[in-house]
């Protein structure tokens with residue numbers, strides 16, 4: 001949600017740098033944008049609703065060395081250019097961009113109104129430059145004024161502030177991400193919500209932690225604690241992924257690129273330190289209760305893992321959507337373990353669940369894709385899935401990476417880590433053949449056949465049940481077709497009433513102890529008129545259409561979801577939707 005990009009340094013095209021920066025953050029989801037540049041001692045702002053991608057970056061100030069930019073995903077106030085960031089102080093000397101929610105903004109706003117401030121927008125953000133303006137009445141030190149303002153905020157935020165009288169960017173964060181990029185050769189600093197905003201300029205980064213702020217004049221940088229003002233020295237970290245990984249390359253969309261990348265990304269996820277996996281397996285065995293938490297697709301990886309732990313490790317583990325975890329805290333003890341799963345590592349509901357677990361003394365293991373993210377930094381231990389940047393809003397390769405890591409842990413609990421790794425690597429090896437051009441074309445044709453349907457159902461059993469739920473999320477979010485996933489055996493308890501002549505129904509099938517059951521469920525819906533599509537290693541007369549997948553035993557869930565990801569992609573494209581940026585959605589959901 002909301003993307004932030006700032007630059008201060010020797011270059012004089014700061015406006016272009018930051019506007020290119022927010023173009024690289026489009027994947028986060030947004031509905032308006034804005035840029036503020038300092039030029040000739042004044043702050044110039046340009047902002048609008050809609051997409052920044054079509055806007056020529058060279059229109060933003062011809063000579064400026066200090067600029068901030070923002071993509072806004074509306075929370076407080078509608079999608080209007082007035083509500084778009086940056087927001088200015090009443091006297092026009094201070095500009096601010098902000099990600100997150102200032103929960104006590106109404107109270108602060110009311111107080112500012114009594115002091116004579118007037119507001120143009122309906123946003124919580126606009127109070128920030130006004131508060132800083134108030135603080136500047138008693139100091140010349142811009143950073144000090146920003147610090148004092150931050151001390152008044154309740155809620156989660158990441159912000160950048162600039163003013164007309166200093167050559168600095170002041171950034172602060174509590175709960176929402178901010179990363180500094182340092183150009184060691186040419187000088188200059190970048191501050192952004194995510195690395196793609198500045199990856200083409202530098203790979204050297206420094207992470208701000210919660211409750212910290214940064215003051216940067218383009219030549220030097222100072223990290224301090226917001227509350228105490230104490231210095232917080234930071235180490236520089238070199239990021240490993242390449243700029244190409246973050247670009248679409250030959251693919252029409254990131255979603256397709258990322259689906260195809262699963263040929264390699266699963267193997268990267270499997271390539272973990274074996275001793276660490278064994279230590280985690282032991283920690284789960286010893287824990288008094290282990291809770292998996294995640295949201296959306298990551299939540300479905302957790303749900304699949306419940307089955308992995310049950311079938312492979314014969315060990316009970318609980319899953320709760322992170323947003324529901326609050327009511328489970330009664331079960332937590334200091335000896336309990338939480339496993340928090342997230343692609344972005346920034347999902348607010350997951351961070352909230354972690355806070356609850358930690359308050360009970362429980363330890364937290366994070367399984368994340370983004371190194372240095374809040375969840376990575378706040379967890380006691382982290383396993384990175386190494387999927388590389390995932391830019392499409394629809395999560396694909398992160399899901400299979402998360403499931404691969406969780407499945408390995410389940411195997412390690414049975415002292416069969418080697419078997420687990422071999423199975424996963426062999427399964428990953430079969431994806432290249434699976435996703436051959438003819439197969440992909442066949443799925444595209446299938447998408448053409450069903451693109452005008454209003455409803456679509458997916459069924460599965462065992463670990464294919466969470467994959468049925470995941471299939472529904474994928475289809476819903478990119479194609480906007482009404483799709484729902486069910487446990488195959490549950491159909492006869494209600495959902496079968498939805499089946500009409502020609503309703504497309506997908507059955508996710510493996511070659512295992514539940515195959516006969518799920519085939520029976522498919523026959524039940526076919527005999528009520530459904531058009532059945534089987535995703536299965538073997539064809540069956542229950543299927544009107546068959547998408548063949550390799551038989552990979554316990555790893556079937558990871559493979560069965562892949563043709564559905566491709567189907568969802570083509571359903572979106574055929575229906576004229578942008579699969580990378582679905583309406584109303586954001587890549588990392590940093591609000592509760």
Ligand code: M6R
Pocket residue numbers: 295296297298299341342343344345346347350393394395396473474477585587588589
């Ligand atoms: O970054 P996270 O994995 O924590 O994100 C969780 C969900 O918001 C995410 O999986 C969402 O459901 C995806 N858009 C689904 O494709």
